[in-house]
Amino acid sequence: MSNNLQDKYVEIVNLVKAYPNPFGEDIRVVDGFDLRIKQGEMIGILGHSGCGKSTVLTMVAGLNAISGGNVIVAGKEIDGAGPDRSVVFQSPCLFPWMTALGNVMLGVKRVYPHASKKERKELAEYYLNQVGLADAMHKYPREMSGGMQQRVGIARAIALKPKMLLLDEPFGRLDSLTRMELQDVIIDILNENKVTTLLVTHDVDEAIYMCDRIVTMTNGPHARVGRINEMPFERPRIRQEVLDHPEYYNIRGSLIQYLEDLEHEKEKQGQEKPPVEEETFNDQDDLPKTPKDKTEKSELVFML
Amino acid sequence: MKYKILKALDIAGLAVLDPIVRLIYREEPSEQVRKIILFIGIPAFTFLCFMVLWAYIAPRHTTKSGEVPTPAVVWDSAKSVWVFHERENIKEDDFRVSGEERQKRIAMVSAELEKLKPQLAKVDALLTKAQEQAKAETDKAVAPIMAVFEETKAKYSADSTARKKALTDLAGTIKADDKSARSEYLKKVEAHLAQTDVEKGNLQQIKAQMDAVMNRKHQGLIEARLAKNRVAEKVQFYSKRLENLGDNNQQQKVLAAKESLDKEKEKFSQASGRALYFSALKIQRAEDRLGRIETSTYAKPWTFPAQIVRSLGCVFLGFVIATVIAVPIGILCGLSPVFMAAMTPLISLFKPVSPIVWLPIVFIIVGGFIDDPEQAPVHPAFLSSAITVALCSLWPTLVNTAFGVAAIDKDHLNVARVLRLGFWSRLFKIVIPSALPLIFAGLRISLGVGWMVLIAAELLSSSEGIGKFVWDMFNNGSSQTFAQMFVVVFVVGIIGLMLDRTMIVFQRLVSFDDAPTAI
Ligand SMILES: Nc1ncnc2c1ncn2[C@@H]1O[C@H](COP(=O)(O)OP(=O)(O)OP(=O)(O)O)[C@@H](O)[C@H]1O
Ligand SMILES: [Mg+2]
Numbered sequence: 121m122s123n124n125l126q127d128k129y130v131e132i133v134n135l136v137k138a139y140p141n142p143f144g145e146d147i148r149v150v151d152g153f154d155l156r157i158k159q160g161e162m163i164g165i166l167g168h169s170g171c172g173k174s175t176v177l178t179m180v181a182g183l184n185a186i187s188g189g190n191v192i193v194a195g196k197e198i199d200g201a202g203p204d205r206s207v208v209f210q211s212p213c214l215f216p217w218m219t220a221l222g223n224v225m226l227g228v229k230r231v232y233p234h235a236s237k238k239e240r241k242e243l244a245e246y247y248l249n250q251v252g253l254a255d256a257m258h259k260y261p262r263e264m265s266g267g268m269q270q271r272v273g274i275a276r277a278i279a280l281k282p283k284m285l286l287l288d289e290p291f292g293r294l295d296s297l298t299r300m301e302l303q304d305v306i307i308d309i310l311n312e313n314k315v316t317t318l319l320v321t322h323d324v325d326e327a328i329y330m331c332d333r334i335v336t337m338t339n340g341p342h343a344r345v346g347r348i349n350e351m352p353f354e355r356p357r358i359r360q361e362v363l364d365h366p367e368y369y370n371i372r373g374s375l376i377q378y379l380e381d382l383e384h385e386k387e388k389q390g391q392e393k394p395p396v397e398e399e400t401f402n403d404q405d406d407l408p409k410t411p412k413d414k415t416e417k418s419e420l421v422f423m424l
Numbered sequence: 425m426k427y428k429i430l431k432a433l434d435i436a437g438l439a440v441l442d443p444i445v446r447l448i449y450r451e452e453p454s455e456q457v458r459k460i461i462l463f464i465g466i467p468a469f470t471f472l473c474f475m476v477l478w479a480y481i482a483p484r485h486t487t488k489s490g491e492v493p494t495p496a497v498v499w500d501s502a503k504s505v506w507v508f509h510e511r512e513n514i515k516e517d518d519f520r521v522s523g524e525e526r527q528k529r530i531a532m533v534s535a536e537l538e539k540l541k542p543q544l545a546k547v548d549a550l551l552t553k554a555q556e557q558a559k560a561e562t563d564k565a566v567a568p569i570m571a572v573f574e575e576t577k578a579k580y581s582a583d584s585t586a587r588k589k590a591l592t593d594l595a596g597t598i599k600a601d602d603k604s605a606r607s608e609y610l611k612k613v614e615a616h617l618a619q620t621d622v623e624k625g626n627l628q629q630i631k632a633q634m635d636a637v638m639n640r641k642h643q644g645l646i647e648a649r650l651a652k653n654r655v656a657e658k659v660q661f662y663s664k665r666l667e668n669l670g671d672n673n674q675q676q677k678v679l680a681a682k683e684s685l686d687k688e689k690e691k692f693s694q695a696s697g698r699a700l701y702f703s704a705l706k707i708q709r710a711e712d713r714l715g716r717i718e719t720s721t722y723a724k725p726w727t728f729p730a731q732i733v734r735s736l737g738c739v740f741l742g743f744v745i746a747t748v749i750a751v752p753i754g755i756l757c758g759l760s761p762v763f764m765a766a767m768t769p770l771i772s773l774f775k776p777v778s779p780i781v782w783l784p785i786v787f788i789i790v791g792g793f794i795d796d797p798e799q800a801p802v803h804p805a806f807l808s809s810a811i812t813v814a815l816c817s818l819w820p821t822l823v824n825t826a827f828g829v830a831a832i833d834k835d836h837l838n839v840a841r842v843l844r845l846g847f848w849s850r851l852f853k854i855v856i857p858s859a860l861p862l863i864f865a866g867l868r869i870s871l872g873v874g875w876m877v878l879i880a881a882e883l884l885s886s887s888e889g890i891g892k893f894v895w896d897m898f899n900n901g902s903s904q905t906f907a908q909m910f911v912v913v914f915v916v917g918i919i920g921l922m923l924d925r926t927m928i929v930f931q932r933l934v935s936f937d938d939a940p941t942a943i
Binding site: 181182183200201202203205206207209211213215216217226227230260262280 | 833835836838839841842843844845853854857858860936
């Protein structure tokens with residue numbers, strides 16, 4: 121692989137997403153998102169709630185139609201969703217009628233169609249082992265805690281041997297202890313074999329700890345890349361070392377400052393959103409969250 | 425052990441028994457007793473109240489088919505339905521039995537008949553006595569009324585003749601231009617007719633008194649009749665058995681037919697000329713006859729238990745047809761909005777149609793395919809009932825399946841997209857499993873609907889089954905059959921309940937989220 125391709129392993133060029141508003145006019149929620157990602161790099165995406173982070177991620181995943189621009193992965197423009205870009209969402213979305221092993225096997229079967237059943241099982245077991253679920257392979261999702269379910273979700277994503285791993289607030293619903301454990305699980309896996317990763321998060325510390333570069337998006341509509349920060353920490357990462365790093369608090373402060381500035385700008389523009397910094401930044405944790413859109417259920421049925 | 429039992433009860437849908445098991449294992453006895461009272465005691469009490477109310481009200485309403493039966497009468501008639509079934513089975517068995525066993529049975533049945541003879545004589549005598557006594561009582565009670573009746577009748581008739589004579593006499597005296605006398609006369613005739621009506625009424629009253637006395641029930645007579653019937657029924661049963669074990673017995677008939685065939689063959693071997701021809705013909709006929717006898721079956725009347733089994737078979741067939749149609753169409757509806765839009769008018773149009781309308785149509789169509797109902801592998805009435813059941817019961821499954829498939833979690837579909845699953849593996853690995861609980865909920869409703877529809881369909885199509893039984897009982901119109909209709913109510917209810925329970929168990933087995941199902 122040429123050096124050039126390694127540096128531009130993933131190219132997101134002038135990405136646009138437009139949704140029609142109630143009056144039928146197209147509103148460009150994301151407008152001109154541009155980013156180049158090196159192979160094996162881990163990118164964090166920060167931004168205020170509703171700015172369009174998930175929109176960008178689902179477009180890269182191929183789950184959301186692209187209104188304009190391109191996404192090129194390993195030199196090829198993407199065409200719909202595929203196992204080369206595996207996704208982990210905030211909710212684990214495991215299939216409740218399958219065991220942990222069954223859920224992972226489904227993906228393994230897809231990626232290794234010619235392997236024997238035994239080989240596939242061994243592979244699935246290997247990945248479940250990696251996320252620390254050696255003892256819970258035969259449990260059903262209903263018998264597992266949220267953290268365990270998310271581990272299965274991670275194992276399922278990794279087992280696809282993806283070119284790219286897309287994580288949309290994967291720890292958003294977990295308590296802070298479990299969240300730290302899972303962060304380390306992912307860090308460990310990525311230390312072993314590097315996968316190009318896009319991590320959408322609300323948690324500034326999480327982004328700093330896990331990512332090589334952090335992309336902060338401007339507020340929507342017309343959200344785009346606002347600023348990119350390079351993280352100076354070495355890999356493999358060790359949490360305490362990162363926390364003790366002299367630059368840590370500077371970077372954190374600067375990121376938060378930038379987010380606050382974005383918010384003020386919005387206020388100046390007279391946007392409808394109320395200021396939210398108070399509750400946002402007094403803790404080390406999260407930006408405010410909007411409840412995740414409920415999945416739309418089909419209305420069809422009510423025709424009957 | 426305890427938890428195994430509890431788990432088994434839970435899966436079998438018998439969670440009602442849960443507190444009893446826990447009580448046996450001494451777990452929080454007071455709590456368990458409270459639960460037993462709530463979930464077993466109170467329902468049992470309500471049922472008891474219902475029975476008492478029924479037993480009180482029923483005899484106070486008399487119909488053409490006699491009194492409305494009380495629980496005790498219904499219970500008795502349920503038993504008699506069962507006895508009838510068992511006896512028919514025995515008779516059929518007798519028809520087939522052969523050899524030593526047959527001899528043994530003949531001896532046994534004959535002995536039984538011998539024993540019954542004096543009993544029959546006794547109840548006969550008792551009946552005659554009761555009849556005489558009843559007649560004497562009636563005559564005694566009727567005689568004075570009769571005397572009064574005759575007397576009054578004679579008096580009235582004399583009176584009437586006298587009045588008539590007076591009127592005709594008077595008519596002769598009225599002059600041509602005497603208007604007032606004429607109108608007076610008219611009034612008198614009117615009075616005469618009115619008097620005659622009154623007398624007729626009085627006579628009728630006396631007659632009604634007499635009828636009441638004659639129709640009075642004689643407890644002794646009723647009992648004597650019942651006793652006689654019981655014995656006579658038994659005698660009839662054993663006589664019929666003797667017949668089926670004797671001349672009517674299949675094996676006996678086969679032996680006789682074989683014997684005559686052998687004789688014919690013997691003759692054939694010696695015959696010549698024209699006689700040879702006739703002998704050959706005879707051999708052919710004898711062989712035919714033997715074949716017919718060998719394959720003949722006992723002409724057993726349908727008994728209620730047999731009809732229940734057939735009804736269950738019919739509802740099962742209908743249910744299978746409904747499932748095979750409804751589930752695939754439901755899945756297509758759920759998957760494709762276009763297909764759903766296409767199907768909606770048909771579904772909305774046919775869903776509310778009653779089985780009473782479907783059945784005749786289906787009956788005619790099915791009849792078009794089957795020429796000879798008796799030769800067909802399935803009886804057309806049976807098939808049309810099953811199809812009617814299917815037509816009426818497929819809708820809940822269809823709608824639920826469509827709903828279940830359409831309501832599939834979007835995240836799950838996204839995962840399928842990421843995995844690039846093909847149509848079939850998406851269907852079988854994701855769509856169907858996730859819709860399965862709703863599909864089964866639909867199937868459960870369908871089975872309930874089907875069971876209700878079935879009885880009506882059988883009643884209408886005269887397909888042997890519970891519905892036909894009800895119809896026959898209705899047409900029979902005696903108090904005995906009236907009670908048997910009540911038996912049907914309970915049988916249908918209990919079977920319906922068990923079908924529903926079974927479906928709940930299946931529903932629980934496929935529901936992955938372990939959601940509690942409504943009872
Ligand atoms: N199907 C849709 N139709 C119309 N507008 C949509 C649709 N989906 C998302 N949007 C809008 O697009 C914008 C971006 O949504 P998105 O979910 O990407 O935000 P986000 O940055 O992920 O927010 P959060 O941090 O709360 O998850 C929002 O303003 C939302 O209202
Ligand atoms: Mg989001």
